[in-house]
Amino acid sequence: xxxxxxxxxxxxxxxxxxxxxxxxxxxxxxxxxxxxxxxxxxxxxxxxxxxxxxxxxxxxxxxxxxxxxxxxxxxxxxxxxxxxxxxxxxxxxxxxxxxxxxxxxxxxxxxxxxxxxxxxxxxxxxxxxxxxxxxxxxxxxxxxxxxxxxxxxxxxxxxxxxxxxxxxxxxxxxxxxxxxxxxxxxxxxxxxxxxxxxxxxxxxxxxxxxxxxxxxxxxxxxxxxxxxxxxxxxxxxxxxxxxxxxxxxxxxxxxxx
Amino acid sequence: xxxxxxxxxxxxxxxxxxxxxxxxxxxxxxxxxxxxxxxxxxxxxxxxxxxxxxxxxxxxxxxxxxxxxxxxxxxxxxxxxxxxxxxxxxxxxxxxxxxxxxxxxxxxxxxxxxxxxxxxxxxxxxxxxxxxxxxxxxxx
Numbered sequence: 001x002x003x004x005x006x007x008x009x010x011x012x013x014x015x016x017x018x019x020x021x022x023x024x025x026x027x028x029x030x031x032x033x034x035x036x037x038x039x040x041x042x043x044x045x046x047x048x049x050x051x052x053x054x055x056x057x058x059x060x061x062x063x064x065x066x067x068x069x070x071x072x073x074x075x076x077x078x079x080x081x082x083x084x085x086x087x088x089x090x091x092x093x094x095x096x097x098x099x100x101x102x103x104x105x106x107x108x109x110x111x112x113x114x115x116x117x118x119x120x121x122x123x124x125x126x127x128x129x130x131x132x133x134x135x136x137x138x139x140x141x142x143x144x145x146x147x148x149x150x151x152x153x154x155x156x157x158x159x160x161x162x163x164x165x166x167x168x169x170x171x172x173x174x175x176x177x178x179x180x181x182x183x184x185x186x187x188x189x190x191x192x193x194x195x196x197x198x199x200x201x202x203x204x205x206x207x208x209x210x211x212x213x214x215x216x217x218x219x220x221x222x223x224x225x226x227x228x229x230x231x232x233x234x235x236x237x238x239x240x241x242x243x244x245x246x247x248x249x250x251x252x253x254x255x256x257x
Numbered sequence: 258x259x260x261x262x263x264x265x266x267x268x269x270x271x272x273x274x275x276x277x278x279x280x281x282x283x284x285x286x287x288x289x290x291x292x293x294x295x296x297x298x299x300x301x302x303x304x305x306x307x308x309x310x311x312x313x314x315x316x317x318x319x320x321x322x323x324x325x326x327x328x329x330x331x332x333x334x335x336x337x338x339x340x341x342x343x344x345x346x347x348x349x350x351x352x353x354x355x356x357x358x359x360x361x362x363x364x365x366x367x368x369x370x371x372x373x374x375x376x377x378x379x380x381x382x383x384x385x386x387x388x389x390x391x392x393x394x395x396x397x
Binding site for chain 1: 263264268275277282359374377381
């Protein structure tokens with residue numbers, strides 16, 4: 001029912017806090033301001049790592065969904081991991097959009113532009129909001145897991161489109177600095193170090209959040225099963241007809257949350 | 258009944274999300290995939306363009322920037338072609354000579370481009386400010 005042992009989880013939590021504090025120190029004081037953008041460029045140390053975590057989260061959702069669909073590896077653990085990871089992915093996609101907007105205003109001069117990178121990212125956000133809504137449609141656990149897994153694999157098609165949009169089309173958004181196809185170093189020294197530190201800190205945060213969300217999902221399922229068992233026991237004990245309240249509680253998992 | 262209603266609310270919600278996604282995708286595919294044109298492309302297609310709006314990208318030509326009552330007047334170039342831009346409104350903070358800009362607007366009556374929106378299209382290179390060695394006191 002848990003992803004990590006409590007000791008591992010605690011260590012992960014502390015490592016996340018330390019990495020985030022280090023990122024704040026490097027991002028605000030350690031790294032020099034950019035020669036053109038000045039201090040506004042520091043938003044990069046949050047914007048790029050949150051975008052990375054969004055990609056990572058949706059990748060984990062896709063892999064977990066594939067593992068659920070593959071009969072030999074089918075287990076509810078993959079369905080839970082897929083759902084938990086997608087929820088974190090949606091959160092970080094929203095953060096990426098907000099931080100990008102805050103960075104765009106002082107540098108580009110606009111909060112938003114209808115260019116390919118920004119629009120495909122917004123589509124990514126809505127695709128996974130749709131995925132989360134689909135997960136909430138009441139159904140038997142297996143049926144829900146199956147349709148969610150298929151939806152997750154379809155939605156993942158947008159992730160490479162988002163990433164390569166800046167190479168495929170002319171956009172206001174700049175091209176990738178780190179995963180530049182020409183392998184040119186566009187960012188070096190303390191600036192590059194801070195960027196990598198940001199990626200590390202946010203990856204740790206992602207793993208920690210995934211563990212917590214997974215645990216919550218498992219507990220919710222437990223509670224549903226428990227309530228269902230209680231309802232059945234009550235019905236068997238009482239010889240009369242079951243009350244309408246008991247009926248709807250045992251049938252509809254949504255009501256018992 | 259309660260269950261059916263919830264289900265239909267979810268179905269409607271899903272459809273709404275799908276519709277929003279399709280509309281956004283439609284906006285992308287309808288000509289916005291190319292966010293801007295180079296100065297040469299814009300000048301070549303000027304006749305067909307008419308009064309409709311477009312975006313032109315280029316670098317601000319040093320020495321061409323003059324402030325006007327309503328905004329700023331300057332030239333942008335892509336290395337091959339140069340065009341005069343008459344902008345209404347305040348230019349963004351990072352606007353200066355050699356800055357890579359995207360101007361949004363339409364062709365004016367004369368040879369100039371009437372812009373009402375300037376965006377800075379900065380690159381993907383980041384570096385600390387260089388110390389001006391000409392002005393800095395020498396150590397030796």
